[in-house]
Amino acid sequence: MTNRYDALIIGGGHNGLVCAFYLAKAGMKVRVLERRDIVGGACVTEEFHPGFRNSTASYTVSLLRPKVIADMKLHDRGFRIIERTISNFFPFADTYLKLGGGAARTEAEFARFSQKDADAYKHYDAALEKVAQVLRDIALQTPPNAGGGARSLMLAAQQGWPLAKMDLAAQRDLLDIFTKSARDFLDGWFEHDYVKTAFGFDAVVGNYAGVSTPGSAYVLLHHVFGEVNGKMGAWGHSVGGMGAITTAMAAACAEYGVEISLECPVDKVLVNNGKATGVKLASGEELYAPIVAANVGPAMLFRQMVDASDLDPDFNRRIKGYKTGSGTFRMNVALSELPSFTVLPGKDKAEHHTAGIIIAPGMDYMDQAFTDAKAQGWSKKPIIEIKLPSTVDDSLAPPGQHIASLFCQQFAPELPPKKNGSPQSWDDVREKVADLIIDTVNDHAPNFKAAVLGRQIHSPLDLERKFGLIGGDIFHGQMGLDQLYGARPVLGNGDYRSPIKGLYMCGSGTHPGGGVTGAPGHNAAAEIIRDRSVVWKALHRAR
Ligand SMILES: Cc1cc2nc3c(=O)[nH]c(=O)nc-3n(C[C@H](O)[C@H](O)[C@H](O)COP(=O)(O)OP(=O)(O)OC[C@H]3O[C@@H](n4cnc5c(N)ncnc54)[C@H](O)[C@@H]3O)c2cc1C
Incomplete structure (x- = not known):
């Protein structure tokens, strides 16, 4: 087997596969180096208890870009999304709220709590959708890079124009979303705590923050820029689990001759005179390529795989301060029967069992969870989303x-x-915290604990060890304003290029951030191909 390639990809997560696919399609000889014995990174299906399989990390799909799905022909390779009738079910102490199932139904549901909120809903939805569209439009575009010259100015103008064209109300909403807490943002729209909770929950998913933490409104937006089968903002279930997505992606890569090596951890990026020349594997073997693209997050890449002496002190300092840690604990549970909720009893499959079931009864509950976690490491009453994939997928x-x-x-x-x-x-x-989580679900569905046949626990440390997510950060880095768009991961390196020539970043630590989007992989490949064609043209002229 040769040890020379046009491009080496460190990590076979979904973004690594997307990047490899586009590079190979452009005619390059590409090899993906994956540490685990399975491709997919945080987007996998695995057996976690004998006879029971699940998406062991990410578990629901919406953000995956339609262009990536089409280019990789994922639908022809087994990828299928099932839409849910309603998106979420919120059991509260004395009642419940069902979210989704169409505007009319949601309005009627909100009217049970507040007619004013029911009336406000369509305006809120339209406002959020306008802002989400901006995010959708720029997801597959390289952000303008600070200090990046004429092209960056052009990109800034191109990407800024839709914002400039927005009406004043939409510009105000945009400002609110990027700067306010979810609570402040939602207080401006709704009056009833349960209605605010139904939206506020999105702001704390993968965000180590309370609903009152400034900036948390943005995370709410990040969860609605997706779509399922053309339905904006919807989330769905990938048949066969999330691994079906990355299995299909690996098949697309194979069609273009990408070599994928499993159980092949990378130890170091090889650098010579400020230029990447390849990688050194943990086995000691060296592989060479003029292009190395890192699917691993920036914290792992620059703190562990690149020698600090190959980076300037300012960059090293900023990467040291790059914030990771989404504050997430993830369990997979095998069940003998479906949970029967006190506020909506029944063990037979019903509509609410197919939705995201959210244990977060109130805005104060969510803030308290964060306050507890800061004080003792975890919340005494945790925020839990339960999905029961087997209610929509019998595989x-x-x-x-x-x-x-x-x-x-x-x-x-x-x-x-x-x-x-x-x-x-x-x-x-x-184990103690896993018990607390099970007990908390049991408080709302008293048959839950006894139905547990087996469980798999992923603490933040387990997420780091198993999936290579530093600090257990599900997004490869926090999604605050200081680490978004052209500042992801560091201002001046927001265009997928690292400070080392030939070393690129193609994972969730780059724009537009975390989630199963395929966007960082897509955008990084476009920049690599662009740089390569510049080099080729220069070589051609020199001949
Ligand atoms: C618990 C959890 C729940 C989530 N839920 C959702 C969800 O429901 N929906 C959603 O859209 N998003 C969700 N996310 C976020 C989403 O899954 C991630 O943002 C996304 O999958 C990251 O993809 P990636 O390709 O950028 O990186 P990763 O998937 O992290 O891929 C990086 C790859 O690098 C490999 N690697 C690490 N170290 C080395 C090494 N030394 N050498 C070689 N390879 C190495 C890893 O094994 C991994 O395969 C969730 C994430 C987690 C962890």
């Missing part, structure tokens, strides 16, 4: 039995020391 659990994804927010990336001052690790408390 994942044995007949009559079920699986649950439990996606839980506000779990400190690193735990505070114990009372006696000694350090505390997630390994010390993961």
Whole structure:
């Protein structure tokens, strides 16, 4: 086997595969180097208990760009999304709220709590959709790069024009979303706490923050810029789990001759005179290529794989300060029966079982979860989203039995020391915290605990060890204004190029950030191809 390639990709997550696909399609000889024994990174399906399979990390799909789906012919390769009748079900202490199922239905549901909120809903939805469209439009575009010269000015003008054209109300909404807390933003629209909660929940998903934390409104927006089968803002289930997406992507790569090596961890990026020349594998083997694209996050790439001496001190300082840690705890559970909720009893499959079931009864509950996590490392009453994929997909659990994804927010990336001052690790408390999560679900669905046949726990530390997510950050870095768009990961390197020539970034630590979008992989490949054609033209002229 040769050790020379046109491009090497560090990591076989979905963005690494997307990047590899476009590069190979452009005629390059590409090899993907994946540490695990499975492709897909955080977008995989795995058996977690004998006979029970699930999407073990990411679990629901919306943000994947339609262009990427079409270019990689994912539908021809087995990718299929099932839409849910309603998006979310919120059990509260004395009642419940169902969100989704069309505007008329949502309005009627809100009217049970507040007619004013029901009337405001369509205006809120239209306003959010206008701003989400801006995000949709720029997701597959390279951000203008600070100090990037004429092309960056052109990109800034191109991408700024739709904003300049927006009416004043939309510009005000945009400003609010980028600067306000979710609570302040929602207070401006709605009066009832349950209605605000139904939207506010999105602001704390993958965001180690409360709904009152400034900037949290943006994360709310990040969760609505997607679409499912042409329906804007919808989320759906990938049949066969999220791994079906990356299996299809790997097949698309194979068609263009991409070599994918599993159990092939990269140790270092090889750099000579400020230029990437290849990688050194953990096995000691060296592979060479003029282009290296890192699908791993910026924290791992620049803190672990590139020698600090190959980067300037200012860049090193900024990468040291790059914020990771989404505060997420993720469990997969095998169930003998479906949960029966106190506020909506029944173990037979019903509409609400097919939705995202959100244990976050109130805006104060969500703020308190964050306050607790900062003080003791996790919340006494955690925020939990439950999805029961086996209610819409019978390929994942044995007949009559079920699986649950439990996606839980506000779990400190690193735990505070114990009372006696000694350090505390997630390994010390993961079982105890998993029990608390199960008990919290049980408080709302009293048959849940007894139905658990097996469980898989991913604490923030497990997410780091298993999926290579530094600080357990599900997005490869926090999604605050200081780490978005042209400032993701660092201002001046927001265009997928690192400070080292030939070393690119193609993962979620670049614009437009985390989620199964395929956008960073797509955009990075476009920049690599662009740089390569400039070099080729220069060589051609020199001959
Ligand atoms: C628990 C969880 C829940 C989520 N839920 C959702 C969701 O429901 N919907 C959604 O859209 N998004 C969700 N996300 C976010 C989304 O899954 C990620 O943002 C996205 O999958 C990241 O893709 P990526 O290709 O950029 O990086 P990754 O998937 O992280 O890929 C990086 C790859 O690099 C590999 N790697 C690491 N170290 C090395 C090394 N030394 N050598 C070689 N390879 C290495 C890793 O194994 C991995 O395969 C979730 C994420 C997590 C973790």
